[in-house]
Amino acid sequence: MGKVQIITIAFASLFLIQVVYYSSRNKLRDKQAFLWFLMAFIGIFIAVCLDWFNKIAALLGVAYMPALIFTIAFLVVLNILIYQSVTLSDHQEKIKTLVQEIAYLKHELEEYQRKGEKDESR
């Protein structure tokens, strides 16, 4: 096992520990925690099986193996970003609905209070 591989495994493991830490403290919700667990394990798998990637790169005609890993990583990150954007849009929509409901309920409450005050003054 080369120096580079040891460093890569160490960083991937640190990333896994980070995910475990956030998950255990409920800073990551189940769905998100699972996604990042998956990413962390893939990271460790790639670090452990670097030699395989050399072979895969050669099979695909990629002369420089890290370029293959970077391309895959870039595509994965891009997909995660889109997924996060979708989640964010969904949350924005929900927040908007909540804000509208609050405004409506505030209005109803004020109407009732006004009616109550009028009844009391009679």
Add this chain to the structure above:
Amino acid sequence: MDILVIIPAYNEEAVIKNTVMNVMKTCPYDYIVINDGSTDRTLDILKENQFHYLDLPVNLGIGGAMQTGYRYALQKGYQYAIQLDADGQHNPKDLENLVSEIKNSGCDMVIGSRFVQKTDYKGSLFRRMGILYFYYLLYMIAGIKITDPTSGYRIVNRKVMREFANYYPVDYPEVEVLAKLAKKGYKIKEIKVDMNARQGGKSSITPLKSLYYMTKVTFISVIRSIF
């Protein structure tokens, strides 16, 4: 009364009182001001004058504010809802025409247009070009001819209110909702209205925002018309 006038307001302290007073004076319909998280004295003015209002705790944008109004109208059982801008550009004297047109024509939406007949409206060349652009865009993607697609002065029936309660674009909603309604087979008509110049306050539309508006509306409308 089965008609509600919805007045979305964001930082309109200079004009909101006059606009609401004009509506109250000129027409017998109910109204509701949607204070869209204003940071100026708009909310104080609404309270001081005991106007009817809904107060959004944060700014949702024109689409979010209008959707609040439509949801309110639905919940309260109104048959028709009219959008009227708080800046005084929409003349309340045209409200009657919009109401009688939607009732008599059987359309689902009637738009107050500056261009369907000749009016005194004089917009900038850039604005007129933008409106013309949206006219052709709508014709291409939805097959309807709307001379004033950016006009916010419009009345809708309960069927459309239900659509809007489910989905209403957050920003710059006017053109996008027309494409959506037309594709779903709703009937839309235009009648002539006179529009005033802004009666006070500052427009939030800048040249950069206009560019964003045109690009965003084109992209979203084309995508949604294809898929």
